[in-house]
Amino acid sequence: MSELTLQAKELDAADALAPVRSRFLLDDVVYLDGNSLGALPAHVPDRIADVVRREWGELRIRSWQESGWWTAPERIGDRIAPLVGAAPGQVVVGDSTSVNVFKAVVAAARMAGEDRTEILVDAGTFPTDGYIAESAARLTGHTLRAVTPAEVPDALGPRTAAVLLNHVDYRTGRLHDLPSLTAAIHAAGALAVWDLCHSAGALPVGLDAHRVDLAVGCTYKYLNGGPGSPAFLYVRRELQPRFDSPLPGWNSHVEPFGMKPSYDPAPGAVRGRVGTPDILSMLSLEAALEVWEGVGIDAVRAKSLALTDFFLSCVAHHAGDRVESVTPAAHGERGSQVSLRCENAGDVMKRLIEAGVVGDFRPPDVLRFGFTPLYTSFAEAERAARVLGAVLG
Amino acid sequence: MSELTLQAKELDAADALAPVRSRFLLDDVVYLDGNSLGALPAHVPDRIADVVRREWGELRIRSWQESGWWTAPERIGDRIAPLVGAAPGQVVVGDSTSVNVFKAVVAAARMAGEDRTEILVDAGTFPTDGYIAESAARLTGHTLRAVTPAEVPDALGPRTAAVLLNHVDYRTGRLHDLPSLTAAIHAAGALAVWDLCHSAGALPVGLDAHRVDLAVGCTYKYLNGGPGSPAFLYVRRELQPRFDSPLPGWNSHVEPFGMKPSYDPAPGAVRGRVGTPDILSMLSLEAALEVWEGVGIDAVRAKSLALTDFFLSCVAHHAGDRVESVTPAAHGERGSQVSLRCENAGDVMKRLIEAGVVGDFRPPDVLRFGFTPLYTSFAEAERAARVLGAVLG
Structure with a gap:
């Protein structure tokens, strides 16, 4: 040996x-590809079989209430929260990472106020973040500038609305300094949006401790939620009343079954929801999170x-x-x-x-x-x- | 008796x-609630068990290619296409209905050209369509006006960019006249966006025959895809080169694994994709569509x-x-x-x-x-x- x-x-x-x-x-x-698709937790197959056969097959429509389907996005968000250093009520699960990047960047740009006209984006980002940030900037009338995380402090200014950064670079594996970059962004009066795809479940993030404004992350890598399991969105509690979603679907309405013609957003993390959640993918993630018991x-x-x-x-x-x-x-x-x-x-x-x-x-x-x-x-x-x-x- | x-x-x-x-x-x-959540097709549980245990659990990352996960959105889209009267290559599956309404309304408003500043929306619509249309209008600088389908012909004018209508009213079950309303919208030079949530799988739609421009629909009602199974988006072939998505995620890139910093959209229906597809929910839908064999x-x-x-x-x-x-x-x-x-x-x-x-x-x-x-x-x-x-x- x-x-x-x-x-x-x-x-x-x-x-x-x-x-x-x-x-x-x-x-x-x-x-060694769990950073692309996490392995299958042993108890997930039985749980999914039960969701399909009993909850869908037997209870059918009743499961939206009786099996807790309706509240799954915020319930599973609260389960992820401690892994990224967030108190309950700030994380919601649903949609893809790309869609959540869109919600977060548009909402951040809106919260920054009209005088702030520029969005900064990590130049080495996983490409979808850059594409989506460009679309968000175009739709909200902001300019977009790509800079490396190291260049961020010098690029910040009174015109900066928001900065979208990756916690860990998907290509090199480099971990960026979330606490100091977030502090620099705040010192310039801008909002910090972090993409946690390659850090959630792999290392401490400390969202609350570092007063991160918004964050998104993937659940099928280090959280082992299964192929294409839904992403999560974090909106810091103090910002939630001002979170103005570009995707105000009925699931984010204060009274979703009231079928009201005018939109009145729910308080809290639920405001980040959009449409009907993809229950099979979502409950696979919920079951997968059980492997964290005691860890x-x-x-x-x-x-x-x-x-x-x-x-x-x-x-x-x-x-x-x-x-x-x-x-x-x-x-x-x-x-x-x-x-x-x-x-x-x-x-x-x-x-x-x-x-x-x-x-x-x-x-x-x-x-x-x-x-x-x-x-x-x-x-x-x-x-x-x-x-x-x-x-x- | x-x-x-x-x-x-x-x-x-x-x-x-x-x-x-x-x-x-x-x-x-x-x-009698299949218009809310379709019943479970008998062979779906075994198919999902195989997706979880073998495709995810054993093949893991290889399944994106070997199990056909990557191409599922357009493959399943082509499976839905004949049910809504569309030739292949125009339907893609993914995201919620609300997110697809957003893509369709923004894209339609952009295609209509800058002189057309108003979007019309069905006043009796399922509320999410109205909320999302309002957001789309706000982000693209259009005004939004709610009218009943009966009022559409009179409301159309040279300023109308796009009209979002429901094929079947979710509350009353009324079927609106898609052929004649689409023709009226086209005669005014505007684009017709149809929500097929309550008609796809229930009755003939004839998207191609009536030259509908864009359409979205739900798959967990009459298509029995399972709770929260992904929605679909139809973009008429001739319009695809001009389909300018507000959600240009990496899955819609012409070379998604090229990891290019600039966005270059794929041709065809794939352009309607956004992020990583929710495979469990999506493949449940694919299996569910087998009940249509010979029907x-x-x-x-x-x-x-x-x-x-x-x-x-x-x-x-x-x-x-x-x-x-x-x-x-x-x-x-x-x-x-x-x-x-x-x-x-x-x-x-x-x-x-x-x-x-x-x-x-x-x-x-x-x-x-x-x-x-x-x-x-x-x-x-x-x-x-x-x-x-x-x-x-």
């Missing part, structure tokens, strides 16, 4: 989160850093200078993934997958490996690096 | 669609009219003048529901449900009974009317 496999064995033996792995259905594949986000973060540290050591050992990490080495700048640059990265990823190590490829030359501390072991991190070394030859 | 029960027996015996009922999981309840929408319409005619006769017999139908008697003006006005309607519906007849109540005084020809029998129509008579005392 090599020194690294021994070390992995010791790390796994000492890992307090190791038993959580059994809450998921896994196999011999080293699955704290700080423990997850500690294991995430230990896993990525260890993986980077193993990669250095097995793959040497044939790859270059584009993920920062500093803990304070690292999310829960490791991105490696190498030649023919698309082909390398194909061969890795054939060899039972699943990450993904992002053009032009990045191999991404996501680490989900709830189910990834140190032994898997070592094996992935070893297979990578072999594939690179 | 009374004359009406005999008549029901004969009608059921002669019903060519009667065998389709066995494609659903039903029980002794007379379920034509014309046969469904014929049975729908026969069912509602028969129900109205039975109601006249059993409930006499204690209720008043607000659904038009003329076939050309009737959707696939019957709405009855009576005193204490909310309480009457509660007692009907307790007695095993499920419809729903819409304030202030309407009992709604939806007829889904795929699974509703004439015997059930008779029983519902008989129980109503007993409940009314």
